[in-house]
Amino acid sequence: MNTMDKTSLSRRDLVGRMSMAAVAASLGSSIVSKTGSAAQLSEARGGKAQEPVAAHENAGVRTYNVRHHGAKGDGKTLDTAAFQAAIDACTNDKGGTVLVPAGEFLIGSIELKSNVTFHLAAAARLLGSTNSSHYKEGIEKDPYVNIALIYANDAENVSIEGKGIVDGQGAAFLGKADKDRPVLLVSYGCKNLSIRDISLTNSAFWCTHINRCSHVYIDGVRIHSRVNGNNDGFHFDNCDHVNVSNCNVACGDDACALFGANRNVTITNCTFSTRWSVFRFGEGVSENITISNCVIYDTFGCPIKMQVASGTRLENILFSDLVMSNVTGPIYIGLGSHPPNVQAWWNWEPTPANEPLPGGIVRNIIFKGIRATIAPAPDLKEYPWESPFPGERRTCINLTALDGQLIQDISFSDIHITFPGGGTSEEAAGRQVPQTSGNEYFQFGVLPAYGMYARNVRGLTLDDVRFDLATPDLRPALVFDHVADAALNGFSAEGNPNNESLLRFTATREALLTACRALKPCAAFLQVEGTANEGITIAASDLSKAASPLTFSRGAAKKAVNLRS
Numbered sequence: 001m002n003t004m005d006k007t008s009l010s011r012r013d014l015v016g017r018m019s020m021a022a023v024a025a026s027l028g029s030s031i032v033s034k035t036g037s038a039a040q041l042s043e044a045r046g047g048k049a050q051e052p053v054a055a056h057e058n059a060g061v062r063t064y065n066v067r068h069h070g071a072k073g074d075g076k077t078l079d080t081a082a083f084q085a086a087i088d089a090c091t092n093d094k095g096g097t098v099l100v101p102a103g104e105f106l107i108g109s110i111e112l113k114s115n116v117t118f119h120l121a122a123a124a125r126l127l128g129s130t131n132s133s134h135y136k137e138g139i140e141k142d143p144y145v146n147i148a149l150i151y152a153n154d155a156e157n158v159s160i161e162g163k164g165i166v167d168g169q170g171a172a173f174l175g176k177a178d179k180d181r182p183v184l185l186v187s188y189g190c191k192n193l194s195i196r197d198i199s200l201t202n203s204a205f206w207c208t209h210i211n212r213c214s215h216v217y218i219d220g221v222r223i224h225s226r227v228n229g230n231n232d233g234f235h236f237d238n239c240d241h242v243n244v245s246n247c248n249v250a251c252g253d254d255a256c257a258l259f260g261a262n263r264n265v266t267i268t269n270c271t272f273s274t275r276w277s278v279f280r281f282g283e284g285v286s287e288n289i290t291i292s293n294c295v296i297y298d299t300f301g302c303p304i305k306m307q308v309a310s311g312t313r314l315e316n317i318l319f320s321d322l323v324m325s326n327v328t329g330p331i332y333i334g335l336g337s338h339p340p341n342v343q344a345w346w347n348w349e350p351t352p353a354n355e356p357l358p359g360g361i362v363r364n365i366i367f368k369g370i371r372a373t374i375a376p377a378p379d380l381k382e383y384p385w386e387s388p389f390p391g392e393r394r395t396c397i398n399l400t401a402l403d404g405q406l407i408q409d410i411s412f413s414d415i416h417i418t419f420p421g422g423g424t425s426e427e428a429a430g431r432q433v434p435q436t437s438g439n440e441y442f443q444f445g446v447l448p449a450y451g452m453y454a455r456n457v458r459g460l461t462l463d464d465v466r467f468d469l470a471t472p473d474l475r476p477a478l479v480f481d482h483v484a485d486a487a488l489n490g491f492s493a494e495g496n497p498n499n500e501s502l503l504r505f506t507a508t509r510e511a512l513l514t515a516c517r518a519l520k521p522c523a524a525f526l527q528v529e530g531t532a533n534e535g536i537t538i539a540a541s542d543l544s545k546a547a548s549p550l551t552f553s554r555g556a557a558k559k560a561v562n563l564r565s
Helices: 003-007 011-027 029-035 038-044 080-092
Strands: 062-065 074-078 096-100 103-107 116-120 124-128 148-153 156-162 165-167 183-188 191-196 199-201 208-211 214-219 222-225 234-237 240-245 248-251 256-259 262-268 271-274 279-282 285-299 304-308 313-327 331-335 361-374 397-401 407-419 452-469 478-489 503-506 509-514 522-529 534-539 546-553 561-563
Touching: 062 080, 080 096, 080 103, 080 116, 124 148, 234 262, 256 262, 279 313, 304 313, 304 361, 331 361, 331 407, 397 407, 522 534, 546 561
Parallel strands: 062 096, 074 103, 096 116, 103 124, 116 156, 124 165, 148 183, 156 191, 165 199, 183 208, 191 214, 199 222, 208 234, 214 240, 222 248, 234 256, 240 262, 248 271, 256 279, 262 285, 271 285, 279 304, 285 313, 304 331, 313 361, 331 397, 361 407, 397 452, 407 452, 452 478, 478 503, 478 509, 503 522, 509 534, 522 546, 534 561
Antiparallel strands: none
16 A cells, blocks of 8 residues: 555545534534544444544534523523523634524524624524513614614624524504614624525514624515504614615615615615605715615605705715606605704794705716606505605605705606606696705695606706606696706606696706607696796707697796707
8 A cells, every 4th residue: 555545534534524523513512522522423433533623623613502502482481591692602612603493482682793693594483572671771882772682783794694583573562662662683883794584574663773884795684564663674874885685675664774874885686665765865974875676666755765964965876777666756855954943844834033954965866767656645554553744645756955055966867657647736836845855755745746846956867757647637747946957858748738838947047958748738848937047958859749839937038948940
């Protein structure tokens, strides 16, 4: 036998050693010690005796079954201590997997720690305790979230995974203050956070709060939570490098809120349904964000909502390839701040002693590849504790800033939206839209346009945009009020022979309209109002369905428009 033959292992030797390594890694050294040494087990399998595997060789890869730490899993016994013991043992061993096997496990607050993978088996169900005393208070350094079911603070390499269910039993907390209602998952100051495949349901408050975390990966998560108020789905604050994909969210409040400073975020291949917003932005700096390939359905609070108050900057955000079905809104960008100490912040009216404050910055926002059907009003049968606000009917795209401020560089391309119609001549006659912005989209009441209302916008592009109606509407399809540097190419919309016009421009400058058309007969294609319009050009457009291509009112000069054949 040559030297290589003397030092090589037989096939049986190799299988024996590999088997023992797998046993030791998956069960831990405590299990091995009960049944014999690694060498004895190898001999029992017919292999050669060998030295035991050193404990440090399996550090970070062992599995910790919560039942081995005393968890009962009977749905009645409080298993919090057993869960925490398994987590602590795992992190003290430089990490590994905490396994939640089949069963119903009743728990209060548990803390995940660095290098721990928390794995729920497919038949595992965590039940959040309905007793507030079973939750640890003050778990988040920012004071907004007080208690949580599962949380991690300043940890690294934390994973929550598996096909199991986390059920907060949130209906038991109806009527309680926010601080007394637990969030299902809270992560603060964590790096390399992964949440995969689990189901989150019946939260008493938000489902998740991801706060000041970096490198966050959320994939295949299922959320269904409509048993209490403020049932947000994903709630991000001050995060960077976030990837959300392949998730299904049906919740009662903001489905994917981004507050604070969020940067370098992608959200794709998801479905969303909620009472309020899906993508809600506000109160901070969010930039470099893409949202794509998502379906939004049965959403009654404006799917895309940007509230740009003082100190907020939203920039470089792309929405693409979205389908919206049975929604209200569908898009609101509001720039401005309500006055201090206003109680009815959702519906306040300015007065000389109660003037609005400057807002922040919003620019470079792109919407493309959107198909949508708009509901006439919210359908709240799944939210018995909710009531609609007066402005939540016959809604449209709303881009509005307070006078003296500007929303900048907004573009829409390849957009087809069917609006419900039903607008009245009284609603169409509205010229004094309240100088209130930066809060809720419904605070304006019913707007004077059925498709888009834009006020104080500079750099607005509509390319291949079509507005249809389910029923007739007497409002214009499009109203521009103090809009500058606008381009409409391939814009088409349904009109009405009994309305004033298909489009209405007030104080609009440097606007180019090409390849535009009225889809149905209308009284006038464009009505120009006021003395502050200039540089409006209409070229290569089909105005044949308009009884008149142009009308002028309120002192508007004909020289403000150049109509080319």
